[in-house]
Amino acid sequence: MRLLNPTPHNKLSLPVPTDDALAASAALQQLIRAEIAANAGAISFARYMELALYAPQLGYYSGGAIKLGKDGDFTTSPEMSALFGGTLAHVCADLFAQTSAHIMEFGAGSGRLAFDILTECNISGVQVDRYFIVELSGELRARQEELLKDFPQVVWLQTMPEAFSGVVLGNEVLDAMPVSLLVKTEQGWAELDVGLNEEGGFKLAESSLPASADLVAQIPDADNFAPGYMTEVHAVAIGFMHSVSQMLLAGHNASGKAGVAIWLDYGFPAHEYYLDQRIQGTLMCHYRHHAHPDPFYFPGLQDITAHVDFTAMAKAALDAGLDLLAYTSQAGFLLEAGIGEILLRIPLDDHQRYLPAANTLQKLVSPAEMGELFKVLIVGCGAQLAPQLQRHDRSHRL
Template sequence: MQKVASLPLPSADALDASAALSICIAGAIDAAGGWIGFDRFMSLALYAPRLGYYSGGAAKFGRDVNDGSDFITAPELTPFFARTLARQFAPLVRMNLPRVMEFGAGTGRLAADLLLALETEDALPDTYQIVELSGELRARQQATLDQRAPHLAGRVTWLDALPDRFEGVVVGNEVLDAMPVRLYARTGGRWHERGVVCAKDGKAGAEAFAFEDRPLEDGAIPAVLLGIPGDHDIVTETHTEAEGFTRAVGALLARGAAFFIDYGFPASEYYHPHRTGGTLMCHYRHHAHPDPFLYPGLQDITAHVNFSGIAQAGVEAGLQVSGYASQARFLMNAGITELMMSLDPSDARAFLPQANAVQKLLSEAEMGELFKVIALTRGIDDAMPLDGFARGDRSFAL
């Protein structure tokens, strides 16, 4: 196991849980003949029952390393994120689409703040459904709702699986990046799939893991990789699971709009020949590093989103791409600066923290440009455009 300098050390109990997950992953590798694709490793590391990063009890979401969390998301930064989304969602809810469904609800902060904001917009949904498999996260979401919006918590229900049919607004903030990816490496002009094998780390036989590449026959190379020019060495990812998830959303969305907010690029940027190292990244105690084998189950593993693939999957499922823009442009179009005018700039204690948080959402050097918003719709009248994409829509780049 490669150690990364300056990372905080886990507790003894956390290390024991990580070791248990490592044994589980090693068993899966052994059962598969000694090698598994990286997507299988990532799936186990994040979602193995009771042991994976998202299915276990780690804090995950928070403000800084002192609260035991690993990263912060936009809803945790400021309620103005949810309030701005509500300005976009409210007209849809009023169009006889009185249900909202959220994927990747995290702490429940977005759900609570969205409900409060939609109440202010006089557009409360009849029901707010959260698709969540983790019992620990469900409990945390319920606690957040009870604390921040107790009078609205009764509108929230949790789902174990996707419904067959849904009419309403779907939202997923930083959910696509957490879906397992397949890794590929082009070396010596030939494409390989990069998988995972077991490797003892020399400490009492503790399980450790390493990459191993397996060459691909021409017919097994994903088409998107064949479009990368040159024969120089390169490592990248494909997003079969996220695209399959998008098709599933398309299959159930009978009428309404699905908004996904995440960091990523269109395919022309994602698979640019100069992007030779891929986008795989890990997050542990608010440190970003590239080693997915460090502390299995205790760290997040992510990859940037190929929004062209998401758009294509949506279209294949019968959805329309109704907008694609940077997060900054979307939030400004939807009125985040107008909402900020409700604060008194002379009250520095109240104004400055919110102004700084909103600046982080909008700044090109922070989340404003790297994060994108895509809207996939069905049955929405074109006469009612989505305000978030009124200016700066980049759908043409997909």
């Protein structure tokens, strides 16, 4: 097994965690070491990432650390502006003519997106019968329950139901799902495992077995890459897309009503994702608003993400039987969905409210900020999108 020299976290200039945070990370590291020992000295990187993010009570998303906002590790669009959720509220309201008046959100975080959507629906007189939040983290659910206590239609689920008719929302969900790391060698593609170095720390190393054909098949023109090329494959997210698609199809078959899923995230179509120049992949970590490449920095205290391969996500939905309704930039989606009109409800002479809101809108839609990097994938069954949401469709680029 060949060590691939990950960035040593002792060279990173990052804020020092608190004693309680260090203790939680130490407990998670011990759990990971025990699993490595029980599996002949190595686990897949995908399994390591799963434990680092989702191990009960200790993983990044299942533990108690503050994750979002100025005191957390990163900021999402809903945390930046109520305009984002307000715009999605109108998209959902238009779709309710074809679906049940139900919303299901994955990755609800602090609950801010749900709060803004339901608030805007109340303002606009739109009835939302149920707003389901699929949440595994007890700490996040507690935060969501406090924020959403005035909305009795909110229901929390630990697993997705077998059937659902309505609108599924996922903002920055797919990027946080565990990925497999693959590296091209002289002998072919190898999956990267996580083992232990001499000091008991974690290290990346090539598996003794070749990467599975299913993983390699996700990489376009896999044989053409030079040895040393490393990238991610999104097997977990692909499986998740299959499950959501089957849930929507079951809901459509049972009720006769449409189902739609809207995914907003940063990423690329496959032909832009797997570039010769992207030799280290897209894996990135976020800790206290610092981005860095070391996935072994205090596991459980940082987010670990990879950009989304939107071609793979669309193909998974299509293979499961859904229709591809649109693929576009976040800028094109938000502007055509009416975010500008919501901003203009603030009087122009109310500088204390209008100027900050306008500046945030600029960040959400500017090509130099989130407007181009973030994409929107919309899939569904029995549904049609409003024509304006298809004006900037880039499905041909998938």
